Amino acid sequence: MELQHNQNGTALLDVTQVGRVFGGIRAVSDVSIHIDHGELIGLIGPNGAGKTTFFNLLTAVYEPSSGSITFDGKDTRGLKPYQITSRGMARTFQNIRLFNDLSVLDNVKIAYHRHAKHTIWSSFFRLPSHFRNEQEMTEKAVSFLKIFNLDHKKDEIAKNLPYGEQRRLEIARALAAGPKLLLLDEPAAGMNPQETQDLMKLIYWIRDEFKLSILLIEHDMSLVMGICERIYVLDQGKLIADGTPDEIKKNPRVIEAYLGQEV
Numbered sequence: 001m002e003l004q005h006n007q008n009g010t011a012l013l014d015v016t017q018v019g020r021v022f023g024g025i026r027a028v029s030d031v032s033i034h035i036d037h038g039e040l041i042g043l044i045g046p047n048g049a050g051k052t053t054f055f056n057l058l059t060a061v062y063e064p065s066s067g068s069i070t071f072d073g074k075d076t077r078g079l080k081p082y083q084i085t086s087r088g089m090a091r092t093f094q095n096i097r098l099f100n101d102l103s104v105l106d107n108v109k110i111a112y113h114r115h116a117k118h119t120i121w122s123s124f125f126r127l128p129s130h131f132r133n134e135q136e137m138t139e140k141a142v143s144f145l146k147i148f149n150l151d152h153k154k155d156e157i158a159k160n161l162p163y164g165e166q167r168r169l170e171i172a173r174a175l176a177a178g179p180k181l182l183l184l185d186e187p188a189a190g191m192n193p194q195e196t197q198d199l200m201k202l203i204y205w206i207r208d209e210f211k212l213s214i215l216l217i218e219h220d221m222s223l224v225m226g227i228c229e230r231i232y233v234l235d236q237g238k239l240i241a242d243g244t245p246d247e248i249k250k251n252p253r254v255i256e257a258y259l260g261q262e263v
């Protein structure tokens with residue numbers, strides 16, 4: 001696919017020499033990456049390499065100890081996680097985070113809420129505009145659920161879904177927030193090979209259909225190598241390589257970092 005650049009030709013996400021220290025541990029050290037509009041990028045690395053910490057820096061769960069993060073042309077320093085989401089960055093988590101006791105439908109509607117036009121007054125007095133928007137919101141949420149083949153489960157309680165479906169619901173919810181950049185933290189974790197294959201096709205399709213950029217942390221190399229256009233590799237908090245899947249597979253530093261594991 002042809003990559004789109006934003007108006008001033010800069011990347012959608014520009015991370016410059018970002019670092020994060022916890023006590024004496026440099027979880028992330030001097031990492032610079034960029035993601036253009038429409039790119040599907042992988043972030044890999046052995047356990048403890050700093051991948052999730054990096055996601056937490058991007059989404060303002062943690063403040064960087066050093067460096068800067070520019071998203072959609074603006075510095076993100078000082079923003080809260082919900083402000084990052086409303087600027088167009090949504091994520092999923094390594095350990096699934098759903099509203100467990102809410103229905104599948106409500107889990108998606110919560111994310112979609114920021115697009116809702118109704119005011120607190122129209123909701124309180126149940127004015128016709130409230131119902132129109134509520135109805136629209138439900139229809140939109142169901143359309144997201146359809147993409148993930150979960151619409152027939154819309155009234156089930158989220159925690160009762162099988163694991164693979166909970167993962168898909170989490171992605172549906174992130175997508176419903178209308179992101180420009182979707183961050184997926186190990187989306188295939190705990191899935192069987194068939195589910196992983198299906199997820200792979202789905203992620204690819206989502207990127208094209210919604211014209212998003214996607215950054216994906218994943219240990220399943222067949223998935224990463226199969227769908228990502230470029231891959232960044234972290235090891236002990238440092239960026240040790242970046243390139244196409246073919247370049248990464250052959251990179252001696254990557255092979256060394258994964259010593260004993262198949263890249």
Ligand SMILES: Nc1ncnc2c1ncn2[C@@H]1O[C@H](COP(=O)(O)OP(=O)(O)OP(=O)(O)O)[C@@H](O)[C@H]1O
Binds near residue numbers: 026046047048054
């Ligand atoms: N809140 C924290 N306080 C202290 N140390 C932390 C914190 N978060 C992460 N770390 C440390 O930072 C390093 C990187 O951890 P991180 O979870 O980012 O790695 P990861 O690449 O996501 O690993 P995995 O693939 O196992 O999920 C680890 O040494 C971890 O113990």
